[in-house]
Structure formats: C-alpha cells, structure tokens
Amino acid sequence: MAYFKTSIEAGATIEVTKSYTKRVGVKIKGSKERPSPEEMEKVNKINAERNLRIKINANFKVDDPFITLTYKKYERPTPEQAKKNIKKLIDGLRKEYKKAGEELKYIHATEYENKAIHHHLLINAAEGFDSAKAVRRLWEFGRPHYRYLDDTGQYKDLAAYLIKETSKTFKENEGGHMQRYSCSRNLIMPAPKTEIIKKATKWIPDPRPIKGYYIDQDTVYNGVDPFTGRQYQRYTMVRISGSGG
Secondary structure, eight states, X not given: OOEEEEEEEETTEEEEEEEOOSSXXXXXXXXXXXXXXXXXXXXXXXXXXXXXXXXXXXXXXXXXXXXXXXXXXXXXXXXXXXXXXXXXXXXXXXXXXXXXXXXOOEEEEEEOSSSSOEEEEEEOOOTTOOHHHHHHHHOOSSOOEEEEOOSSSOOHHHHHHHHHHTHHHHHHTOTTOOSSOEEOTTOOOOOOEEEEEOXXXXXXXXXXXXXXEEEEEEEEEEEEOTTTSBEEEEEEEEEOTTSOO
16 A cells, blocks of 8 residues: 655755545544534645745745834724735835846735734845835835844744734635735745655654755644545655755
8 A cells, every 4th residue: 555745845845745545545533524614724724824834935035024014003094905005015116126137026914803904025135125225115104124034944933923913804804805815926836746655555653854854843743634534744844054955
C-alpha cells in the first residue's frame, strides 16, 4: 500500500503533506464521510492560513515592509470608502515603483468588525526607493505603522495573524469584502509536486528534514483528513541560513 507525498516549495520553505485517498489507507474508526459545519470552518481557516503563508513565503523576504494603516478617530470611513482609500494608495505606489524601474508586489487586508477600521499592507522593498516615505506621502488619514520581515523566510505567524484579524469581517461578509485579503496579480503561487511513495506503507510520526533544511516543529501535524477519513500528515521544512537555494 502506497501513499502520496505533496510538496510545495515557497521561498525558503517546503510545505509537505502525506496522505491517502478515500480508497487507500485504513479508515479511522468513528470518522465521518462528510465534515460538520464546524469542522469545515476549521478546515477552511487552516487552508486560508496555508495558502497565504505560501504566498508570503514565496514572494516576500527580509526587510520587506508590513504596514498598518489607521484613521484618525474623526475621519473613520465606511467600509466602502475605505476600500477606495486603500486602492488609491496602492495605485499611487504602483506608479511610484514604476518610475523607479521596479514592480510593486503587495498583499492587503482590511478589518473593521473586531476594532476600529484599519488596513494591513505587505509590500516588497525596492532597491534605491524609499517606500516608507512614499506611503507617508500618499496616505492622508493617519500615521502608518511599520514593521519589517525577519530573515527566517518562514512567515507563518504573519499569515495566521492576518487571517485571524480579518476573520470576523470575512464572516460577516459585508461592505464589499468578499474575501479575506487581496493581492497583486504578479505574485508567484508555487505549483504542488506530488509523488507516490511505493516503498513504504506508512510515514513516521516524527518526520525528518532533507539536507540543508530543518523542520518547524510547530507545523508538524498528524491527524485525520475530514474528507477521506484516512490519516494524513503535514509539516513545513525551512532552509537553514547559509545553505543556499
């Protein structure tokens, strides 16, 4: 009996999933054919975090700015107006980058249900271009708050934060926000590579990394696929600094 191993290489990380099909692998006793609405919500959240994590890891790197954009208390807009404000900023940045001979990459999310309306914006740093100065000039409503990506190449915490931040707004599904976040069309989304492992009938619960990588232990999960009722495993390998790639 074989199993499937799917890998997605995203920047300094490799996302790995090991699984069986509905017809292959021992079905776990008590598992259902269809997940409950609560289970589906949990699965959707996990998948949203994973997809965003892959996008961030594949497209952004150390010293790229993560910006929080707020409004003065007396200038807080409606969700629809806020959508126009952030679009205007992004359009302005795109023009500024183009003038500098660079191409803007971004991921943007807006939250207004949990707290006062605000935006999160992740952009790529550009050589010889002061993005912080440009954002301060283009954003008319308050002072932008800057943080910068570290050199790990693994930005799972940022992805989880953004999904959590926007969860209530996404759930309410109002104000024109039909998705958790938006991003520029030029982002790379790495394609998964799947191989059939025929030499083994089961994987070890404590996976081993390939040469030049370590396993982020916080990402190791051994569980049951709610759609197949079969066991599956997922984890992320992170490139060791100085190992090339």
